[in-house]
Amino acid sequence: MTREGTGPILVSPMAEGIRFQVTGRSSETGARTGVLHTPHGDVRTPVFMPVGTQATVKAITQEELRELDFPIILGNTYHLYLRPGHELIERAGGLHKFMSWDRALLTDSGGFQVFSLRDLRHVGDDGVIFKSYIDGSEHEFTPERVMEIEGAFGADIAMAFDECPPYPSSHEHVREATQRTHDWAARCGESVRGGQALFGIVQGGVYRDLREWSADRIVSLDFSGIAIGGVSVGEPKQMMREVVEWTAPLLPDEKPRYLMGVGTPVDIIDFVMLGMDMFDCVLPTRLGRNGSMYTTYGRINIKNARYTEDFTPLDPECDCRSCRNYTRAYIRHLYKSDEILASRLATYHNLHFYQRVMKGIRAAITQDGLIAFRREFMTKYSAGDDA
Amino acid sequence: MTREGTGPILVSPMAEGIRFQVTGRSSETGARTGVLHTPHGDVRTPVFMPVGTQATVKAITQEELRELDFPIILGNTYHLYLRPGHELIERAGGLHKFMSWDRALLTDSGGFQVFSLRDLRHVGDDGVIFKSYIDGSEHEFTPERVMEIEGAFGADIAMAFDECPPYPSSHEHVREATQRTHDWAARCGESVRGGQALFGIVQGGVYRDLREWSADRIVSLDFSGIAIGGVSVGEPKQMMREVVEWTAPLLPDEKPRYLMGVGTPVDIIDFVMLGMDMFDCVLPTRLGRNGSMYTTYGRINIKNARYTEDFTPLDPECDCRSCRNYTRAYIRHLYKSDEILASRLATYHNLHFYQRVMKGIRAAITQDGLIAFRREFMTKYSAGDDA
Helix, strand or coil: CCCCHHHHHHCCCCCCCCEEEEEEEEECCCCCCEEEEEEEEEEEEEEEEECCCCCCCCCCCHHHHCCCCCCEEEEEEHHHHHHHHHHHHHHHHCCHHHHHHCCEEECCCCCCHHHHCCCCEEEEEEEEEEEECCCCCCECCCCCHHHHHHHCCCCCCECCCCCCCCCCHHHEEEHHHHHHHHHHHHHHHHCCCCCEECCCCECCCCCCHHHHHHHHHHCCCCCCCCEEEECCCCCHHHHHHHHHHHHHHHCCCCCCCEEECCCCCHHHHHHCCCCCEEEECCHHHHHCCCCCEEEEEEEECCCCCHHCCCCCCCCCCCCHHHHCCCCHHHHHHHHCCHHHHHHHHHHHHHHHHHHHHHHHHHHHHCCHHHHHHHHHHHHHCCCCCCC | CCCCCCCCCCCCCCCCEEEEEEEEEEECCCCCEEEEEEEEEEEEEEECCCCHHHHHCCCHHHHHHHHHHEEEEEEHHHHHHHHHCHHHHHCCCCCCHHHHCCCCCEEEEHHHHHHHHEEEEEECCEEEEEECCCCCEEEECCCCHHHHHHHHHHHCEEEEEEEEECCCCCHHHHHHHHHHHHCCCCHHHHHHCCEEEEEEEEECCCCHHHHHHHHHHHHHHCCEEEEEEECCCCCHHHHHHHHHHHHHHCCCCCCCCCCCCCCCHHHHHHHHHHHEEEEEHHHHHHHHHHEEEEEEEEEECCCHHHHHHCCCCCCCCCCCHHHHHHHHHHHHHHHHHHCHHHHHHHHHHHHHHHHHHHHHHHHHHHCCCCHHEEEEHHHHHHCCCCH
16 A cells, blocks of 8 residues: 555554554555544544434444444443443443443544633633533532543544644634643653553644644644644634645654544545644534535535435435435425434434545545545545535 | 134225225134235234324334334324315325335224314204314215215225214114214215225224124125224223124124224233124333333333333343343433433334234234243233233
8 A cells, every 4th residue: 555655554553552554655645544543443544424413423333333333433421421321330330331432433522612612611721611501510620620620531533632722713722722632641641541542632733833832732732643623613724724735744654543533525535635644523423413414425414305206215326225225206295294204214324424435535535636635535425416 | 823613714805995805713712813905015914003193103103113014094084174284185195105114004093083173163954063172163074075084094994984983972863873883984985986995993982782783784884994983982891802702703703803902912802702803002112112011920110110220221131122132221211301312212112013013923823822922921021010
């Protein structure tokens, strides 16, 4: 896979619990393939991680996630801490056991959720006080507390507690948040549970100097992997692209690079080209529940009247269970009738579509044809006239 | 299976599209086993038919229904006529094709739904005028119209259009409704689509004379099977039992006997003992969505706080997917979090429980031990202290 002239296979010496190998590189772009070895199996990168906010990827069983061949999924610390609580999950034997998932898990730190809340009560250098959206009770997240909570969940990969400022925010505000993110990152590194891999998060908003500063600081802290956070928070897409263009080259080649909360299939192809390895996003599941499906020929909204008597599959080039067994007309009827099966079939299909894109990306990098892959993908994907 | 002294195997000579064989009899009770041969496969009776109101058994895929080994399911004419419409379903190739179900199907006649509506506009000897619950538009069901609609659906078994009076209703009211049911039954017999089996429905409310009259009239009309309708509409359970006790012995031995809208697992055992062969009920699916699960040791409500840290399966004696893979604590968490997966896991389990009971019933009849089966079932089922 690694071809002559594209450099040796690198192995991170610093990983705790996990180990990352770069296995191939694109000569045309910054893309690479790799394997992330975890205590719960190997993850081939670039990888898309479905979001299991409340210990479930909405509408999908864990058996189906295995069937769809996802090697790693996400849990949200903020939600799981509030309900059912990290103590309960620890008594269940950890998040893997609680939700019956035997492959790799990553938990975020709750930073994104806490800072998107309206019920944020106090932000200080020590941590954040916030109110529960469930019962209004008051809670505090500090770096140490978050490491304790993520330790109780026991995911293969924990994320450091960070401050994620909204967009737009002033340079001053983002500078302060980024400073706190660095301090908290160091404190997370000191308090992470043994055996658990910890990823640091680069912040810095849309300011190049802050991104460069943050990358420098986070990289210096010897994390098992590095994430770019604070993107996809409402900024224009071109700005997000610039942030990744500034930041990705500053990240160590031998560590996995995770772009948080991104994105559409096209986004993912583009950011893989900039050297990113890991992605997560609620789009395939959320859009599925809302009746929007990814197809080879672009996104379709199944609620559109044109599908009323369309007795073809969601995607003519897809062989997933939903497409093998059911028609657009049937799935449209399920949506119009508010049936649970609508969400199930659409979510399953959308996740399968993402997997198909990721497999295509990995194969294209291996064959060193990523640019051609993108061109072919876009030719078909832009041909649809519905989205 | 048929033992000496319990009579010969009987084959109905009158079935159109279907054929029914009695294959075994209980010497202790009126129960029998049988096989209903349909154009879409054989149905072993006694059988429980899950309700697929809007062309989907709520929260469950057709693949899962096959996995659960259901040989026949129901569709609701009233709902499917209003949405997506019988013309669309006919253009899809019929209800089997529309919903991708290749086993047997039965459609009800819409009578029960139309007469439970508040927006019933007019009942006459010709038919019923009602308003759509979706958009308020006005529609008419006559026996001929319902046969046209059910013919478009193309289920293996269509039900005759009947008038189902509410409970309580006066003798006079029920007598009139029963008279209309008989007239409509004859008109349905004349207009049913060729090749489709038609079942007649005995009405008569809780009045013995009307039930006897109705059984006599419906049996005389040469249907492929006979249903007892107008039960489980709010009357006390003892009254429902009496209705079946009066009516079942009047039904021809060689035809399948269907008790509409019934019931709990215990109800089903009891009515099998009275000679009934076919059952349908929304209980396993509806209760599942509401957090109530059937177990060997009685029904449990998973939202109960006692299950918060119960890391055992829903039913310790169940080997369904839900019980093999997930715990009560996890499923409780999914309910508290309003997750779709809660409904999925519970519905799947409850349907599996019903199948387990039906398999037990059929085996017990074959071994002529139905009374002992009921006793053993009840001993365990009553031991639970949650329901």
